[in-house]
Amino acid sequence: MSNAPIRVGLIGAGFAAWDLKVPSYAALDGVEIVAVADPSPDARERAQRELGIPAERCYADPLELVAAGGVDMVDVSTPHHTHCEILVAAADAGIPIACDKPLAMNLREADLIIGAAERTGTPIGMLQNFRWFPSHARVTELVGEGAIGTPTFASVNAIGVFAPDVGGENATSWRLRSALAGGGILIDYGIHVIYLARAYLGGAPFTKVTAHIDRMVVRAGDVEDHATLLLETASGAYASVSLTWGGGSTGNATVFGTEGALKVVHEGGLNAPHNAASAVALTQGRMEQRLDPLTWEVLPLDWYYRGAIASFVARLRGTDDTGPTVDDGRADLEVVLAAYRSAATGEPVTLPLSAADPVYQHGAAGLRALDLPEDSVVLRHDLFRGEADA
Numbered sequence: 025m026s027n028a029p030i031r032v033g034l035i036g037a038g039f040a041a042w043d044l045k046v047p048s049y050a051a052l053d054g055v056e057i058v059a060v061a062d063p064s065p066d067a068r069e070r071a072q073r074e075l076g077i078p079a080e081r082c083y084a085d086p087l088e089l090v091a092a093g094g095v096d097m098v099d100v101s102t103p104h105h106t107h108c109e110i111l112v113a114a115a116d117a118g119i120p121i122a123c124d125k126p127l128a129m130n131l132r133e134a135d136l137i138i139g140a141a142e143r144t145g146t147p148i149g150m151l152q153n154f155r156w157f158p159s160h161a162r163v164t165e166l167v168g169e170g171a172i173g174t175p176t177f178a179s180v181n182a183i184g185v186f187a188p189d190v191g192g193e194n195a196t197s198w199r200l201r202s203a204l205a206g207g208g209i210l211i212d213y214g215i216h217v218i219y220l221a222r223a224y225l226g227g228a229p230f231t232k233v234t235a236h237i238d239r240m241v242v243r244a245g246d247v248e249d250h251a252t253l254l255l256e257t258a259s260g261a262y263a264s265v266s267l268t269w270g271g272g273s274t275g276n277a278t279v280f281g282t283e284g285a286l287k288v289v290h291e292g293g294l295n296a297p298h299n300a301a302s303a304v305a306l307t308q309g310r311m312e313q314r315l316d317p318l319t320w321e322v323l324p325l326d327w328y329y330r331g332a333i334a335s336f337v338a339r340l341r342g343t344d345d346t347g348p349t350v351d352d353g354r355a356d357l358e359v360v361l362a363a364y365r366s367a368a369t370g371e372p373v374t375l376p377l378s379a380a381d382p383v384y385q386h387g388a389a390g391l392r393a394l395d396l397p398e399d400s401v402v403l404r405h406d407l408f409r410g411e412a413d414a
């Protein structure tokens with residue numbers, strides 16, 4: 025690939041794209057948004073006004089953008105039920121894809137996407153953007169350098185996470201509809217804490233999942249608003265992660281090892297894993313030291329996706345291919361689906377999921393095909409009914 029700017033087709037121009045990605049693209053050299061696809065006329069009009077994209081390069085249907093070509097990659101940030109069709113079309117057309125989480129709604133869809141990418145040799149990268157936040161990147165690097173010996177336990181929690189339009193009786197967000205989102209906070213935000221916990225523990229895959237989900241505060245829709253997961257690796261290292269939706273943003277990110285612990289420090293409150301941190305602390309015995317205070321550019325949020333996008337662009341340019349791939353996206357999704365299965369049945373789930381499992385085939389929508397106990401959270405809260413207007 026030449027050094028000409030990489031031409032990006034932005035598919036989905038909502039919250040993630042406008043508030044988080046556009047500033048990140050603007051802060052990067054060598055990338056240029058040249059086309060946008062979104063069914064919302066307002067989003068397309070905004071793309072013309074604010075990004076200077078010509079009207080003929082603003083599409084209502086992402087498949088039109090893919091067919092028109094003239095892009096070196098697409099960046100997909102649309103509701104989850106649309107990912108499979110968009111990714112398969114782009115992969116069939118040989119257009120490299122940077123995809124937001126989750127890769128898809130279930131593993132059958134994930135396999136279709138991977139099959140299309142393999143047929144055409146098209147790179148697909150997952151935007152595991154939190155991994156490039158300075159705090160999480162530093163913890164992961166220090167673990168790799170042996171700063172805490174062998175990592176044994178990670179605790180990553182995101183409590184009271186704000187998400188657009190998930191509160192109140194009349195909330196209409198697609199995030200609250202299992203037919204559109206594939207589940208609630210677990211498939212939406214949980215993927216971040218799962219890949220962070222895996223990175224904190226040195227990268228080994230999770231092999232066993234035990235989970236609890238609940239619906240505590242959210243009133244609209246048919247999905248969970250709380251999840252707690254116990255994630256085990258084959259070596260015995262494990263992670264505990266908890267998530268709830270709400271209006272705040274608290275939490276923590278810590279990893280313990282045989283010779284110490286590392287934690288992300290937020291001096292200014294708002295300490296969920298997605299917030300700007302001020303330092304990383306290394307604890308050994310009763311001593312704690314702050315390592316390299318982190319410098320942040322809090323506004324605009326150009327750091328939010330900058331590292332993740334830069335990593336995918338480096339892959340396209342052939343300068344670095346260590347970023348997260350479609351297989352990593354599939355692995356994260358499999359952990360999420362195993363957690364839904366465990367929470368619904370009350371039993372731990374050993375990975376991999378069988379292709380014959382209704383959850384493999386249909387995601388959360390397949391849970392009702394299992395032999396669920398009478399007190400299953402799915403039945404108690406009438407979750408995952410699957411109607412688009414739930």
Ligand SMILES: NC(=O)c1ccc[n+]([C@@H]2O[C@H](COP(=O)([O-])OP(=O)(O)OC[C@H]3O[C@@H](n4cnc5c(N)ncnc54)[C@H](O)[C@@H]3O)[C@@H](O)[C@H]2O)c1
Pocket residue numbers: 035036037038039040041061062063064067085086100101102103104106124125126151153188212
């Ligand atoms: N990685 C992160 O930090 C992060 C943060 C927020 C959202 N996300 C992800 O980004 C994606 C979008 O979330 P959001 O918060 O921006 O949602 P949103 O509802 O704010 O925006 C979604 C946009 O997609 C458009 N859309 C709907 N169907 C479409 C289709 N078929 N083709 C093209 N566009 C379509 C909508 O009109 C809307 O503009 C999701 O996958 C979500 O999980 C990731």
